[in-house]
Amino acid sequence: TREANLATAMITKSDNAATTSLWKQLGTTKVKGFLKAAGMTRTVPGSGGYWGLTQINVQDEQKLLSLVTAKNTVLSDNSRAYILKLMGKVVSSQRWGTPAGAPSSVAVHVKNGWLQRSTYGWRVHSIGAFQGGGHDYTISVLTHGNSTMSYGVDTIQAVARVIHKDLTPTAAASSRYTPTSTPKEAFVAVPQK
Template sequence: MTHRITLRARALTAVAAAGMLVPVVAGAAPASAATAPQVSCTSGKAGLAAKLQRDITAALATRSGTVAVGLRDRTTNTTCTLRATTAYDSASVVKVTVLATLLWDAKKTNRLLTSRETTLATAMITKSDNAATTSLWNQLGVTKVKGFLTAAGMTRTVPGSGGYWGLTRINVTDEQRLLSLITARNTVLSDNARAYILKLMGNVVTSQRWGTPAGAPSVVSKHVKNGWLQRATRGWRVHSVGTFQGAGHDYTITVLTDGNSTMNYGVSTIQAVSKVIHRDLVPAASATSAYKPTTTPSEAFISVPQG
């Protein structure tokens, strides 16, 4: 049986009825909260949806900015979403899409990556190297990127124009779709391609291991790609996508944010959400500590139009 729960962001109580948790809203939500999207969770495990919804909501209660969240755990048939289709500037999160496009295109012609492509792909994912990304983006061209997006079912993702790959418009639904393709057999990406993407995402440099891995159980494998970008409007965009396998679970997390006053503020928001997700899914496991980015991240800021 799948349990679904969508609750207000304010105080909640729950009563037991027929073995299920029935949400009861305590008091009226303020006007601002009444129109804001609410965290929605479903689960095949009784009680888990309510717990995740409550804890994610609490983690975001004091955070400013606009936050979107996606969670899927195959093992318990659990999903959580918040602002699932809201569009954000991708910053470097799009680099996973660039690599997937490269591998998808190579599969169509039944070829291996060249040594040059392998070098660029490694730098792009593990170091978030912008020059390497630009080289691969230009090699592929927007037409091929769009071709991959169509094949992947990422229907709401819009590639950045004018060579500005960091301004690709992304959303939680499509990012979770991409992570699903990377972590399970499918006809879009070969098993070798999926393993290669996970290998690189599992070997990012230490200063870029923040975000969705924060609070992850030490017994699970962690694969992450982050993105950060400051613009004159809507402040810092700070995002993190990650996949996690182990301890009887197989799950993916996407957290997208903008309107952050600083990069570190966005990182803290992402890690607050990630910690409660990991804790709720694998409560008995010891957790890894939260990562902190360096004050001068090794990724150069993406060249974008002013404003």
């Protein structure tokens, strides 16, 4: 279906046009309805149709990941499985961030966001859900004030490596996930309307 194709493009390759189409189709009333049901009280959708300027904090990102990874009354089991499936199929050039250092024994689900702004430099975010290897866990790292996108990515990956190593200390260094490529600043996700 059209929605499935748009959702796939939006999640797996950060397709701005697909995101804009879905944002317009849903409308802010439905987005706000979901945020309320999810208890994501600190998330503010971008005004004027600019989804790329949505404001969110790490607590709300963690709430979202909890809804995606555990049974709840907000998302159906089928919806949760679908979201995780798409997050597990993100293109290699965007599999950076929170997966860095994850043991190979876990299933990796990731979604990243990045935007250069005139204030606070580059905003680079990464959320991930990790399943298997003895226990499931989620990681959200949000950064701003980065001089370059790469600096933000490096910061997130340094944090992620420490968390993965702390949560899975017995995994061998040789079996830990290394991002497949270095993101380029040319892949700029600009505010869309």
